[in-house]
Structures are given as structure tokens and as C-alpha cells.
Amino acid sequence: MFLDILIMLILAYSFGFLYYGLYRNISARVHGRFGPSIAQSFYDSIKLFTKDTSTSFGWMFYAGPIIMASGALMTVLFIPYLNHGDSLIGFSEYGNLIVVLYFMVLGPLGNALGVGSHGNPFGAMGIIRGLTRLIGLEMPFYIAVIGLMIASGTADIAEIMASQKETYNIVAHPLLFIAAFISFLGFMGKSPFDVVGAPAEVYSGPAVEFGGKFLALTLSQSAIFSFAKLLLMVNLFLGGADNLVDLVVKTFILFLAAVFVGNVYGRLTTSQSVDFLFKIPTVIAIVGLMFV
Amino acid sequence: MQEGFVSYINDQKDMAQASLEADTEGIKNTQTVIQKAINWFRARSMFVVAYGTGCGAIEMPPVFTSRYDIERLGVVGVATPRQADIMIVSGYCSLKTLKRVIRTYEQMSEPKYVIALGSCAINGGMYWDSYNTIKKLDDYIGVDMFVTGCMPRPEALIEGFVKLQDRIKNNNIEPGYIKYKEDYQFYRANQERLFGKNIAPAFIEDYTGMDI
């Protein structure tokens, strides 16, 4: 069990950062540059872990990133990596989709608590943008997930994966997939929904006062968390993975889709993205729900 | 006379070389494997806060964007000094700006490095007799790398970064922030000469553990 969890975390950490490195690399090619090496994000994270932290705004400031990190770790540990296997399942026997959805909002909450304690206006601005966007993101995602739960008659992720033996949910419920995919793009924090940490507007937003080890923790948890989200989408709509190669291929395809969308579209403002998320994906999700 | 001068210069060069090598040896021997690895990572990943003080600022955007693309060396721009490892001060500093430069420098967490870009930041450049700019940035904060030129080409700035990376990797020259901490009184006196007592957030005094 312990070894299982350790391997799961290491896999999530490495793939999260590898994908992030690829994201930077592919975006660089789109800009007509060479871009950094694929392992650049590892270098950044290790360097930041060896850096000093010279700021202090009370204990809540330090607790914020830790709450975020625990949210990300718990999310990834409650999602089984492989189809009907005994290994790489973490705690997923003890919880279901609802628990995962609950842990997914723990991160933004921890972030808000940590950022709220330092009083930097840019941080507060980033958090307000983030939480407002979250309202927009959750609506279509939850409707789509509820649709899936009704369709498969269970909230257990492993059973939802098993129920897709013949047809993947992406084929059986395409409308739900489209709605969930759009909010997944937002959860990934890439364009067009990257208004939270916009460097030129709010000076990297919530992370504005974090430096050194706490920034490293924030970056690592976001890498792990983005892998968890890829994993959840694969499990819910692409029938899960039979082995590790399958897992890598499926998450990579989803990730590439997110990268290309991110590179093509510009940034929406907060109100535009909430407007968009409430109008288009939510309506798609509701229509999809009717067909379930 | 001429010959004497040349040999004098050569002597000076030899001495400088010798002292450099001696230094290098001394520090290198004390580096453990872990420290070497850490230094390697530090050299490979640099977060830069680009403080565009003078006209040299106009040469920084090409360095960070498609044309010269310094991200391939692991150098990226960040928005806040809290996250930064490197500060570029690009050109002349007026007194008003210098205050902010010092403040920004002190907010960066260690290890931190400074690149002074352009003649103005090195010796005053064409502003050497101006009434409201400083001449030598190195008197006020610990500068690690000087990139000469008025204004320096992007290639020069990239070369500065590469040299700084070598230095961090080999750890053979004392970084500016350590000098700043050790000789804080010197820097502080220079700062006070310009600003009187009306500078400095209190935390720098706490963290150097000095009574001022």
C-alpha cells in the first residue's frame, strides 16, 4: 500500500512536470522559438526547493500552500490509475467520484486562505478572479459528471471505468464530454481561461508573494493536480487505461488537445469566461443530461 | 619606458591570473557532490526580474522573445522580486529609481544575482556628470556581472547570462549578495550618503543581524 502510494505520487509528479515542460516547448515552437529543454520544469522546481524564503506573513501564509498541496495529493490518490487492477489504486476503494470532486476545490480554498493573509492587492485580485472563474467551471463539469453517474448507475470511479468496456463514454455521451472538456481546459489554467495568474496584469496573481520553497510547493502541487485532472478525464470518458503505456498515450492525447487550444485562443477576461462557461458548456451539459 | 610599462602590465596580468586560479582552487575543493548538483540546477534555471531603469531596457524584450529566445538557456522572466534569482538593472539609475532598485534587491530571496547592463550602470556612462544619477551601481548593491556597451546588444546580454551560469556552476567567485551581507556597512553608508536616513525597510537589518 505504502509503496503503491509512493509510486503513484512519483508518477504524478514526473508526468505533471514532463507535460508542463512539453507545454512550454510546444508553445515555444508555436511562437517560432526553440524553447527550453523538456526537463526545464524539474530544474525550476528543484532550484526553488533549494532557495531561501525570506518572507513571513504569519502561519496562515505558510499553511495555504500546504493545504493546496494536500488537496492535490488527495485528489490524485483517490483516482485509480489503471483499469480493474490491484496496483496503483491508492485510496480509491475508500472513496468515490464525489470525494474527488470535493478534494478538487480544496486547492483553491487553501490558496485563498494563504493569499488572503499577506494583503498584497495583486494576490487578492488573482484569488477573486480564480474563485469567480471556478463558479463558472464547476457548473458544466458537475452537470456532466452527474450525467455520467446517472448513466452508469454508480459514483465509483472504478465501476464507471469498467462500464465502458464496449463503448467509451466519449462516444456514448459526446455532449457531456464536450461540456466537461471545456471546463477541464479551464481547470488546467491555460488560455483562454488563464486570467488568474496573468503575469502582465496581476503580476502572477495568487503566487505574487510566494518565493523559494513555497513557490516550489505551489508549482509541484499544480503539476500533480494537472496530472490528476488528466487522469480523471481519461477514467471518466476514455475508458481508463489497461497498462501504463495506455495511460501515457491517453493522457498525452488529452493534454495535447489542451495545449493546442491554449495556443490558439487569446485570454478571456473573468466576466467573459464566466459568461461563456455559463452559456455554452452549461447548456451543452444540460442537453447532454437529457439524453442520458 | 615603453618596455618597462609592458612588462609591468604583464606582471599585473600574471598576478591577477595567479590570484584567480588560487581562489578557484580553494573554493572548488570544498564543494561536495550535492552542492555541485544544487549549483548546476541553479545555473540551469534562472528567474529574472528585469528592472528597466534606462534606455538599455529596450534591448531586453528581444532577448526574452522569439528572436533571441533566452528561454532555451533556462532563463525566464518573472513578475515579482519574491520569485526572482536575477535582477537586471538596465542603465542609468536616477536617485529616485535607485531607492526602488535597492528595495527590490532586498526583497529577493537568496541566492540572488545582479546584472548591470550598460555603461551607465557600470561607471556612469554618458551620464557621468549628471546631477541626479548615480555612477557606479556596485557601490549600492552587490553586482555580479557587468555587461558593457551603450547600449549592449542582446548577444552581449546573453553572453553575460552564460558567464554568470558558468560562475554559479563552478562557484568560483564570491556572489554579490554575500559581499552585500558581509560589507553591509559599506553599502549602507553609500546609500545613506544619498538618501540620509529615509530609506531601508527594517527587515534587512534584522536579517543581517546588525545594529544600525
Ligand code: SF4
Ligand atoms: S549605457 Fe547608454 S543605452 Fe544604457 S542607459 Fe546609459 S546611455 Fe542609455
